[in-house]
Amino acid sequence: MTNIDLLIIGGSGFVGARLTEAAIRAGRQVAYTYSSHRIQLPAASFQVNLQDEKVLEACIAETRPRAIIYCAVPHPGSGAELHKAVSENGVRRLLAVLDRSNPCKFIYVSTNAVFSGKSGPYGEDDTPDPEERQDQYRAYAMTRARGEQIALDAWPETIVARTADVNGRGIQGKLNPRLQRLVEQLQAGVEKNRLCDGYISPTLVDNLVAALLEISRDDFEYRGVLHLAGSQQISYYDFARMVAREIKADEQLVTKDTSRAWNIALDTSYTQSILKTHLMDVQEQLSAIFP
Ligand SMILES: NC(=O)c1ccc[n+]([C@@H]2O[C@H](COP(=O)([O-])OP(=O)(O)OC[C@H]3O[C@@H](n4cnc5c(N)ncnc54)[C@H](OP(=O)(O)O)[C@@H]3O)[C@@H](O)[C@H]2O)c1
Numbered sequence: 001m002t003n004i005d006l007l008i009i010g011g012s013g014f015v016g017a018r019l020t021e022a023a024i025r026a027g028r029q030v031a032y033t034y035s036s037h038r039i040q041l042p043a044a045s046f047q048v049n050l051q052d053e054k055v056l057e058a059c060i061a062e063t064r065p066r067a068i069i070y071c072a073v074p075h076p077g078s079g080a081e082l083h084k085a086v087s088e089n090g091v092r093r094l095l096a097v098l099d100r101s102n103p104c105k106f107i108y109v110s111t112n113a114v115f116s117g118k119s120g121p122y123g124e125d126d127t128p129d130p131e132e133r134q135d136q137y138r139a140y141a142m143t144r145a146r147g148e149q150i151a152l153d154a155w156p157e158t159i160v161a162r163t164a165d166v167n168g169r170g171i172q173g174k175l176n177p178r179l180q181r182l183v184e185q186l187q188a189g190v191e192k193n194r195l196c197d198g199y200i201s202p203t204l205v206d207n208l209v210a211a212l213l214e215i216s217r218d219d220f221e222y223r224g225v226l227h228l229a230g231s232q233q234i235s236y237y238d239f240a241r242m243v244a245r246e247i248k249a250d251e252q253l254v255t256k257d258t259s260r261a262w263n264i265a266l267d268t269s270y271t272q273s274i275l276k277t278h279l280m281d282v283q284e285q286l287s288a289i290f291p
Pocket residue numbers: 009010011012013014015016033034035036037038048049050051070071072073074075076086109110111112144163164165166167
């Protein structure tokens with residue numbers, strides 16, 4: 001199978017699997033890679049552990065894709081070495097074997113975590129400051145920011161697609177674990193203390209997938225950084241309250257945490273101006289998740 005339409009690196013993950021599924025449904029000729037678990041979808045699959053030599057290169061040689069979407073990311077709690085292997089070295093290796101005479105589009109899925117949260121909301125032109133992060137996401141943030149730059153510097157056909165706080169259902173219909181936990185706790189009457197001065201950009205996985213498919217098509221001409229996230233910045237407090245309302249739990253269970261302030265939200269206004277896919281606000285997202 002050569003000259004396929006789309007190759008999804010990390011197609012067995014939460015976002016990657018929904019993306020593979022949507023690409024199949026859209027009639028795209030798609031293949032995906034997995035590392036530790038293969039998914040049940042009718043597409044060609046390749047086992048690619050980015051720490052192993054040559055398998056990635058062999059996959060590219062066999063598929064010769066017209067577009068690649070890179071969704072691979074180490075599992076939470078992984079060490080700095082693994083983050084570097086997946087978010088930086090994997091990109092470098094992949095770009096080194098792509099055909100320069102017939103360049104394919106390369107979409108690197110990245111994260112709002114490349115920003116510290118000190119001066120959000122962040123636009124596409126803002127400079128990442130992951131070195132300011134001292135939390136558990138530091139290695140993820142640092143290596144993802146380097147991965148973005150490696151791709152932008154080495155490959156003119158690059159789109160960096162940052163997203164944030166992705167919610168929704170995976171290919172088996174299960175909610176993502178973070179939202180599932182919140183729902184279960186609210187339903188069980190557990191009080192949730194949430195930051196009222198901490199701002200995020202919740203994103204619906206279906207909406208992200210639609211936007212990724214749009215930008216992967218040949219007729220989408222922009223190259224550079226895009227923010228494919230929900231259109232609304234909202235505090236953790238207001239988000240949890242909206243979830244409570246949506247699932248008909250007691251909103252009063254959500255109380256205000258005033259201990260810290262930051263804003264890690266993504267401004268999506270420029271991206272929306274060049275994108276046909278409508279980036280959803282929080283109410284639109286919750287109505288789709290809990291119909
Ligand atoms: N989920 C969010 O809230 C969120 C927020 C911001 C940005 N993002 C971005 O969205 C993208 C996808 O995230 P996700 O939530 O879908 O992640 P995920 O569910 O953890 O999926 C990660 C994918 O990477 C693969 N992978 C892990 N280690 C690997 C390795 N050593 N070699 C090769 N592949 C490896 C996994 O394969 P196996 O499962 O087969 O091992 C899986 O396909 C990432 O770029 C992430 O930065 C996500």
